[in-house]
Amino acid sequence: MESHVYKVNLKWKNGRVGKLSASGLPTEFQVATPPEFDQGVPGIWSPEHLFTASVVSCFMTTFLAIAHFSGLEFKDFDCPADGKLEKVERQYQMTEILLRPTLTIFDEKFRAKANRILVKAESACLITHSIHTQVKLDPTILID
Numbered sequence: 001m002e003s004h005v006y007k008v009n010l011k012w013k014n015g016r017v018g019k020l021s022a023s024g025l026p027t028e029f030q031v032a033t034p035p036e037f038d039q040g041v042p043g044i045w046s047p048e049h050l051f052t053a054s055v056v057s058c059f060m061t062t063f064l065a066i067a068h069f070s071g072l073e074f075k076d077f078d079c080p081a082d083g084k085l086e087k088v089e090r091q092y093q094m095t096e097i098l099l100r101p102t103l104t105i106f107d108e109k110f111r112a113k114a115n116r117i118l119v120k121a122e123s124a125c126l127i128t129h130s131i132h133t134q135v136k137l138d139p140t141i142l143i144d
Contacts, residue, residue, distance in 0.1 A: 006022065007022060007023035007024075008020065008021070008022045008023075009021050009022070009023070010031065013030070015032075015039065015041070016032050016033040016039050016040065016041050017030055017031070017032040017041055017044060018030070018031050018032070019031075020045075029045060030044045030045065031044060031045050031046065031047065031050065032044040032045070032046060033046065034046035034047075034048055034049075036085075048083055048085055048094065049083070051083060051094050052081050052082070052083030052094070052097055053081075054127050055081065055083075055097045055099070055125070055127050055128060055131075056079055056081035056097070056099060057127075058125045058126060058127035058128065059079065059081075059099055059101070059121055059122060059125050059128075060077065060079060062121040062122075062124050062125045062126070063077065063101070063117065063118060063121035064077075066117050066120055066121050066124070067117050070113070070117055072105070072110065072113055072114060072117055073105075073106060073110075074103055074104060074105045074106070074114065075104040075105065075106060076102075076103070076104040077101065077102070077103050077104070078101070078102045079099055079100065079101040079102070080100045081097055081098065081099050081100070082096075082097065082098040082100075083096075083097045084096040084097070084098070094131075099122065101118055103118060
């Protein structure tokens, strides 16, 4: 597979709040330090929310692709996800993400197939495989 680059920009607004945007996407939204931390801001998406959302959205899109390829027809899909932040050896880490999908199918005879596809989607999710991704820093410092 060829490589792909997903361009995202974060512009600091004030305090602990920034505005997140992505090249080619129409929606911008605010991100901030979560309220559990000093000077955190309630009611705004945090990096921890985005991390959890990345995993659950990859799980859904992977499920949709596998279900389509497997010919599984379903009525509805919903997946709450809980991302757990813990202090491990004096550093905070996202230690666990619990995915709780609810899949509505049309016939009991497809239950086993649906379960196999859900399990396969979890194991094939590329974001899950990338969680320990190397982070590279390419800073720009401006003087005004």
